[in-house]
Amino acid sequence: MMLGLLLARAGVPVLVLEKHADFLRDFRGDTLHPSTLEVMHELGALDALLALPHQRADRFALQFEDRTMPVARLQGLDQHCPFIALMPQWDFLNFVAARAKRYPSFALRMEAEVTGLIEEGGRVVGLRANTPEGPIEVHADLVVGADGRHSIVREAAGLHVDALGVPLDVLWFRLLRRDDDPSEVMARVTRGRLAVMIDRGSYWQIAYLIRKGAYDAVKARGIESFRAEVRSAIPFLGDRVETIEGWDDVKLLTVAIDRLNTWHRPGLLCIGDASHAMSPIGGVGINLAIQDAVAAANILAPVLRAGPPSDDDLARVQSRREFPARATQRIQVMFQNKVIDPVLRGEVARPPLAMRLIAKCPPLQRLAGRLIGVGVRPEHVHSPQA
Secondary structure (H helix, E strand, O other): OOOHHHHHHOOOEEEEOOOOOOOOOOOOOOOOOOHHHHHHOOOOOOHHHHHOOOEEEOOOEEEEEOEEEEEOOOOOOOOOEEEEOOOOHHHHHHHHHHOOOOOOOOOOOOEEEEEEEEOOEEEEEEEEEEEEEEEEEEOOOOEEEEOOOOOOHHHHHOOOOOOOOOEEEEEEEEEEOOOOOOOOEEEEOOOEEEEEEEOOEEEEEEEEEEEEOOOOHHHHHHHHHHHHHHHHHHHHHHHHHHHHOOOHEEEEEEOEEEEEOOOOEEEEEHHHHOOEEEHHHHOOOHHHHHHHHHHHHHHHHHHHHHOOOOHHHHHHHHHHHHHHHHHHHHHHHHHHHHHHHHHOOOOOOOOOOHHHHHHHHHHHHHHHHHHHHHOOOOOOOOOOOO
């Protein structure tokens, strides 16, 4: 959606296909980091975006048993918004779509599910999709796969995916938040349990981590056993866990970290999770995807105004964005192996040395805040405006 906005803004005819009838998907990436908010500022849309309901987070803490440790601070970042805006992704997508529709070269088609690619002479020249009115074909100078970690586009293109492996999956659910609850984003660690709590105003959005593939075993123990686990991990929630009435209230996120060796083929480019699926650690996936879109627009908008991009043009996008994606994944893998995996195995009774050092060193907390909030090699809008 962001790439569609930027290309249409540059005068490039663009069609965005969305397989659903609306954007109301729950438990998606709901964090807009300072890097994304900076892009919205550069587009002149920041004030309007922040007029939508949202919460703000500018610090993160890790609680080991009864010890609370600061791990990241965003205050003082050289950004217009030194905080993370917590906003439902459907609100953000609707906002970006509305901005994009201001440009005559932008079109959005809902309920259009991509089923395959159209190729001629070894080049991708379009795609096929199913709609309520029947199958359609769309021909284009460039097809962009931005359809996530289970990308139909990258599968149809035959692009090779390298899986890095993760030891965890995540169970998402909501519980009532009270005014006297803690206000910061917090990860709570006890032996064998790790839960991340995100303040969403009237409720907590909670990510409860389990070992990879353990969901069926967790379900087999029963919902009351799960409530007891949550209560043990987050004692102050008390009887609020009783509002988890059944497994329909708990959503499984199957976590993956993977990446493409090559993000492109002639006539086709993958960005976001379709090219580099991120762990939920740090909540950075949506923001890396938007950074990919900004870089792609910067590089490709002038080319697309003249005609189809070359494979070298597409390679420039990967060259620009591959290092930030790989560097971020490397940090995520290190954190999952050094902190999360030992916790889920029940081996960690005290904070690891790295966490203790960060908690005692404000400059390290600011560095962690910058990595989470701004990331590696942030992008800025340089694509032309028609």
